[in-house]
Amino acid sequence: MKISGVQIFWIMFTFVSGNMLITTIGPAIRDAKQDAWISYLIAIIFGVLIVFVATKVSLLYPNQTLIEYSKTILGKWIGNIVVITYLFQWYSVIGYNLRQFADFTITMLLPTTPLWALILTMLLLVIYVTAGGGIEGIGRCSEVFGIILVFSGVITFILAVPNLDFSKILPLYSDSGLRPILKGTLYLDSYFGESVMMMMFVSFMAQPKQGPSRAIWGVALSGLALCASSMVVLMTLSPEVADKLKYPVIDAIGFISVMGFIQNVDLLVLLIWMLSSFIINSLYFFMASYGTAQWLKIKEWRKTIWFVAAFSFVYALIFPNVTITEVEYINKYWIPFVLPVNIIGIPLLLWIVGSIRKKKQ
Amino acid sequence: MNRRLICFVIYSSLLFTSGCWDRVEINNRAIWIATGLDAIEKEGIQLSGQIIIPSSMNPQNGGGGNGEKNFFLISAIGENVTDATQNIQMKLSRKAFYGQRRVLLIGEKFAKLGLKNQLDFTIKDPNASLRTDAFVVKKGTAIDMLNLSYPLENIPADAPLKEHFQAGGTNDTSYLHFLKAANSKGIRPNLPAIEIGNFQDGEGVGKKGEKSYQLTGTAVFDQDLKLCGYLNMDEYRDQLWIMEILKKRSLTILIEDGNVSLDLDKMGSKVIPEISRNKKIKFTIALTGEGAVIENNTNLDLTQPKNLEFIQNEFNKQYKKQVVHTITKVQTEYGTDIFGFGEVIHKQIPHQWRDLMNDWDKKFSDADVTVKVNLTIRRVGLSGPTLRK
Numbered sequence: 001m002k003i004s005g006v007q008i009f010w011i012m013f014t015f016v017s018g019n020m021l022i023t024t025i026g027p028a029i030r031d032a033k034q035d036a037w038i039s040y041l042i043a044i045i046f047g048v049l050i051v052f053v054a055t056k057v058s059l060l061y062p063n064q065t066l067i068e069y070s071k072t073i074l075g076k077w078i079g080n081i082v083v084i085t086y087l088f089q090w091y092s093v094i095g096y097n098l099r100q101f102a103d104f105t106i107t108m109l110l111p112t113t114p115l116w117a118l119i120l121t122m123l124l125l126v127i128y129v130t131a132g133g134g135i136e137g138i139g140r141c142s143e144v145f146g147i148i149l150v151f152s153g154v155i156t157f158i159l160a161v162p163n164l165d166f167s168k169i170l171p172l173y174s175d176s177g178l179r180p181i182l183k184g185t186l187y188l189d190s191y192f193g194e195s196v197m198m199m200m201f202v203s204f205m206a207q208p209k210q211g212p213s214r215a216i217w218g219v220a221l222s223g224l225a226l227c228a229s230s231m232v233v234l235m236t237l238s239p240e241v242a243d244k245l246k247y248p249v250i251d252a253i254g255f256i257s258v259m260g261f262i263q264n265v266d267l268l269v270l271l272i273w274m275l276s277s278f279i280i281n282s283l284y285f286f287m288a289s290y291g292t293a294q295w296l297k298i299k300e301w302r303k304t305i306w307f308v309a310a311f312s313f314v315y316a317l318i319f320p321n322v323t324i325t326e327v328e329y330i331n332k333y334w335i336p337f338v339l340p341v342n343i344i345g346i347p348l349l350l351w352i353v354g355s356i357r358k359k360k361q
Numbered sequence: 362m363n364r365r366l367i368c369f370v371i372y373s374s375l376l377f378t379s380g381c382w383d384r385v386e387i388n389n390r391a392i393w394i395a396t397g398l399d400a401i402e403k404e405g406i407q408l409s410g411q412i413i414i415p416s417s418m419n420p421q422n423g424g425g426g427n428g429e430k431n432f433f434l435i436s437a438i439g440e441n442v443t444d445a446t447q448n449i450q451m452k453l454s455r456k457a458f459y460g461q462r463r464v465l466l467i468g469e470k471f472a473k474l475g476l477k478n479q480l481d482f483t484i485k486d487p488n489a490s491l492r493t494d495a496f497v498v499k500k501g502t503a504i505d506m507l508n509l510s511y512p513l514e515n516i517p518a519d520a521p522l523k524e525h526f527q528a529g530g531t532n533d534t535s536y537l538h539f540l541k542a543a544n545s546k547g548i549r550p551n552l553p554a555i556e557i558g559n560f561q562d563g564e565g566v567g568k569k570g571e572k573s574y575q576l577t578g579t580a581v582f583d584q585d586l587k588l589c590g591y592l593n594m595d596e597y598r599d600q601l602w603i604m605e606i607l608k609k610r611s612l613t614i615l616i617e618d619g620n621v622s623l624d625l626d627k628m629g630s631k632v633i634p635e636i637s638r639n640k641k642i643k644f645t646i647a648l649t650g651e652g653a654v655i656e657n658n659t660n661l662d663l664t665q666p667k668n669l670e671f672i673q674n675e676f677n678k679q680y681k682k683q684v685v686h687t688i689t690k691v692q693t694e695y696g697t698d699i700f701g702f703g704e705v706i707h708k709q710i711p712h713q714w715r716d717l718m719n720d721w722d723k724k725f726s727d728a729d730v731t732v733k734v735n736l737t738i739r740r741v742g743l744s745g746p747t748l749r750k
Contacts, residue, residue, distance in 0.1 A: 167708060174711035237491075240544035241537065255491050255537070264460075 003201070005210035007139030010146035012195060012218025015283060016047070017149065017225050018276015020191045021269070022104070025230050025249045026242075027327060031184035034169045034239040035176045037230045039184035044223035046185070047192030051219050053347045054195070055212040058202035060354045066199040067294040070346075073354040082346055083295050089342050090288040093194075094308070095315030096329065097284060098122060100322040101277045107323055108250070108270060119316045123309060126282045130289065131305050135204050138282045145275040152268040153225060157232065159256045159265055164235040190334040193343035195219050200287050246323070285312070391455040394432070395518035397503025399468035401438055406471065408445035409436035409504040410457065411518050432516060434508050441478075463533060464518040465495040466503035467552070472580060472588035476543075493536040494522050497580035499556040499591060506557060509572050520574045521555050528576055529607050530597070543586055546718050547703025551600070554580040554591050583697045584722065590695050592687070599687040602648055603700050605630045610650075612736075614679045619659035621672055623738065625652035634706045636713055642728040644702055648684065653740035663741045673738050681734045688730050698725040 003011075028036040061069040066086065071079030102118035110118070129137045173181075195215065202211040233242050233252040242248040254266035289308045293301030322329075397409040413432050435452055439445030450457065467476070498506050511520040522533065530553055531538050542550035558575030579597040583589045592600065601607035605628075613622045629649040636642055654663060654672070661668040691699060703721045707714040717724055 170708040171711035175707075237537065238541045238545075241491075241540045244540075244544065251491055257492055257533070 001134045001136045001204055002206045003136055003139040003204050004206055005214040007143055008198075008201065008205060008211065008214040009218040010142040011139055011201070011279070011283070012051070012198075012215050013222045014142045014146045014149055014276045014279045015222075016192065016195060016219055017153075017222035018273055019194070019280050020188070020222075020226050021229060021276075022247050022249055022273050023100075023326060024188055024191055024226070025233055026245065026247055027187050027330075028184045028230060029234065029239055029248060030243045031187065032176050032181045033243065034171075034234055035173055035181050036184055036234065036239075037169070037227050038173070039181050039188055040223060040227035040230055042181065042185045043188035043192050044220055044227070046189045047195060047219045047223055048216050050193050050343060050347070051195045051198055051215045052212055053351055054198040055202055055215055057347055057351045057354060058199050059208055059211065060351075060358055061203075062208035063203055065203045065291070065294060067291050069354070070350060073350050073357060080295075082350075083291070085342060085346065087288065087291055087295065089338055090284050090291065091308075091311065091315075092333075094281065094284045094288055094312040095319050096322065097277070097281050098312055098316035099319040100326065101281065102316065103322045104273070116317060119313060122278070122281060123313055125278060126285045127305060127309055129278075129282050130286045131302055134290075135201065135286055138279065138286060141282070142279050145279060149272050149275060152272055153229075156253055156256070156265055156268050157228065159258055159262060160232050160236060160253065162258065163252075163255060164232065165238075166235060168236075168238040169231065169234045186335060186339075187330060190330055190339050190343075192219065192223065193339055196343045196347060197283060197287060199347065200291065285309075288312075389455050390458040391453055393457045393459050393462050394516050395464035395466060395507055396462060397436070397466040397468065397498075397507045398442075398471050399502045399504055400471040400474050405438050405440060406442065406445060407436055407438050407504065408442055408449060409434060409507055410449065411507045411516070412453075412457070413516055430510055432510070432518075434504065436504055460490070462490070463493055464522055465493050465536060466506055466521075466555070467495060467497050468502040468504070469498055469500060469588065470502070472497050472582075475585050475587040476582075477586045491537055491540075492533050494525055494533045495536040495539060495552050496521055496525075496555040497552050497588060499554045499577055499580070501557055506555065506574065509557065509574060511574065517574075521576070524574060524576045525553055528594070528598075529609050530601055531606055542699075542701070543582075545704060546721060547698065547705075547707045547714070548701035549584060549697035549699050549722070550582045550586065551579045551592075551699040552582070553597070554578050579699075581691065581695050581697060581699055583695070589697065592691070595683065596687040596690065599684045600691075600700060602628060603630050603632065603646055603684070603688075611655075612650075612676060612680060613656075614676055616659055616661075616672070616675050619657075621654060621659060621661075621676075622656040623652050623676055623736065624655045625650040625736070627651040632700075632702060632705045634702070634709060636706075636710065636717075640716075642706075642717070642724060643731070644705075644728055645731045645733065646684070646688075647733045647735065648680075649735045649737075651737045651739050654738055657741075669738055669741070673736060676736045676738075677734045680736070681732050684732045684734065685730065688732070692726045692728075692730075696722050696726045698722060702728065 025036070028039050032039045058066070058069070061072060064072060067083050070082040073079070074082060098119050101122050102115050105118055106113060106115070129141060133140065195218075198211065198215050202208050205211055229249060233248045236252040236255055237245070237248060242252070245251050250266050250269055253269050254264065256265045257263045285305075285308060289304040290301050292298075292304045292308065296304075298304060391412045392415070393410050393412055395411040397407075397411075399407040399409070401407045411432050411434055414430075435449055437445050437448035437452065439448050446457070507518070509517055511517040514520050514523070525535070526532050535553055539550045539552055542548045554577050556575050556577045557572050558577075559572060576594065578591050578593040579600065580588055581590050581592060598607060598610055602610065607628055608626075610625045610628065611622055612625065613620055627650065631647045633645040633647070634642065635645065657663055661672065663669055663672065688700070691697070698721060702725060703714075703717070706717060
């Protein structure tokens with residue numbers, strides 16, 4: 001299983017943009033109103049820093065994954081605690097993401113389809129790509145999906161241009177001030193911060209040295225794409241209307257009507273979301289099963305897939321409806337725990353201790 | 362061999378089991394074109410819908426006008442829209458589909474009671490589009506209006522939509538404008554108004570019962586989204602001009618012995634707010650326009666620059682008066698800022714807006730307004746000296 005630098009770029013790009021396109025624009029606008037796009041710009045800087053730290057840490061021991069080098073760096077005991085913290089996060093996210101996929105699809109497209117059918121469909125696809133190709137399979141998928149994503153994104157953007165009214169994002173800054181913008185940024189950071197998963201992937205790269213630059217490009221460009229989408233939403237719907245809507249990006253794109261016959265383009269947004277939802281799910285699924293196997297020293301890592309699959313299926317079913325609880329989940333779990341510990345604290349700790357150890361050698 | 366057989370069975374089953382199982386065939390849908398809302402009593406609402414009859418929509422039958430209606434009207438009463446929808450469904454053999462709904466009519470009585478509590482439904486249904494043209498039915502109910510047929514359009518609800526488009530208003534974004542204004546502090550909402558009119562004016566002409574949808578200006582709402590009055594079509598155009606929405610308009614003025622018409626095809630507007638030391642608010646509105654004189658019923662020869670300049674000044678003067686009249690009418694009669702002057706302050710001098718924001722309607726009514734109209738006559742069309750000589 002080897003992945004190239006280009007694949008890392010596309011993995012990061014599809015992962016970040018698809019993950020955030022539908023779920024974050026609404027909350028960001030609710031916090032920062034017409035300055036939501038500034039929140040994105042600030043959040044990109046944070047995301048880039050996180051990826052930089054995560055890849056730099058991994059480059060200290062380019063042949064080891066997070067599971068291995070956290071023990072190498074911090075010793076057996078603390079290393080194990082670090083590993084458990086991450087495994088806990090990954091397992092919790094799989095169920096959440098699967099459930100989010102199912103709930104969202106039910107709301108938008110298939111109102112009478114039973115929950116389990118959607119979860120199972122996605123799960124089977126995810127198992128297929130993970131068991132069949134591992135991270136390499138996911139990398140190749142995101143190479144293909146990423147291009148579809150960019151293509152449909154550009155098309156919708158061009159179609160949306162006639163609806164844009166620049167004056168809707170005025171006045172800049174003075175309405176919200178720094179605090180709401182930073183509050184919006186915090187919510188976004190918890191999503192951008194998920195790119196900390198690069199700590200698992202660098203060791204799979206054919207040329208680990210390319211890791212930092214490729215991953216940073218991926219995060220930065222997808223962040224800019226998101227910033228542009230938030231501006232499209234604001235300039236089409238105005239902040240006053242957008243903050244009353246649950247998924248304003250769907251409504252903003254649904255508002256497109258070119259010459260009266262190019263309509264309902266919001267399906268393109270759903271397509272983008274479906275594709276990247278698949279990538280997101282498989283990435284976490286891979287990390288959880290591969291990580292568990294490495295941690296428990298199971299030689300054939302694919303055996304853990306079945307455990308992870310069963311676990312996430314049940315977990316997704318009992319998880320409360322995500323369309324209602326997602327903001328709570330982020331505000332109560334991600335921002336207070338995952339963000340300071342998994343995303344900022346541990347990578348920095350590993351980087352500092354690891355560099356000192358390397359120097360001593 | 363066995364393995365191949367299993368694979369074959371599984372893959373071939375994909376051919377038959379794929380597809381959407383949540384689909385509703387078009388044959389099982391009732392395509393809902395326009396929604397009407399009326400107040401029945403204090404609490405209840407009457408929801409009415411115009412639904413097309415698919416069998417009459419095929420081209421061989423021709424559209425409307427042949428006496429056969431190709432739509433029908435259905436209505437029910439309920440506590441709120443969802444409740445009324447459920448009650449309507451009891452009379453409807455197919456599931457209502459809102460994806461094509463572009464028109465929302467609001468009865469006058471309903472608008473007077475306020476729209477605040479009834480807005481939710483329009484945006485929460487994933488099928489319904491925000492791209493909707495909403496109208497207030499002046500001196501009437503939405504259900505009466507939806508019952509009219511219209512000779513030119515297959516679907517009668519297209520008529521108000523297209524009339525509004527021809528008039529150059531906010532068009533199918535009017536509902537979005539309304540929602541934006543309803544949620545902003547510096548602008549009050551207004552919606553186009555429509556009434557039941559006759560096709561021909563005058564008595565005894567035309568068949569009995571031939572009524573038309575007639576655009577009649579705009580309905581002005583206050584902060585609580587209650588209807589507080591109307592503006593006529595000219596005043597509505599003034600408002601759209603000030604807000605830079607209007608793209609074309611014909612102006613007509615009277616001078617000495619006749620009248621002249623100017624057809625504008627380029628229009629612009631700039632609102633400049635000014636706040637003096639003692640918190641007196643002043644707006645300067647600069648309106649511009651370019652166009653051609655298309656009718657000249659005076660003795661003036663427009664091929665002479667002197668006359669052209671005279672007419673141009675006359676246009677500026679008279680339309681300045683007209684726009685000032687419109688603004689003063691809104692200020693004194695309704696006292697709600699449908700022009701979005703508050704938003705202009707909000708956008709241009711945001712630090713001052715925080716103090717003005719509360720009780721804006723009162724400050725709007727007290728504000729001084731200066732209007733400058735600057736029209737340019739680009740062409741005089743094909744008219745030389747007037748024919749009357």
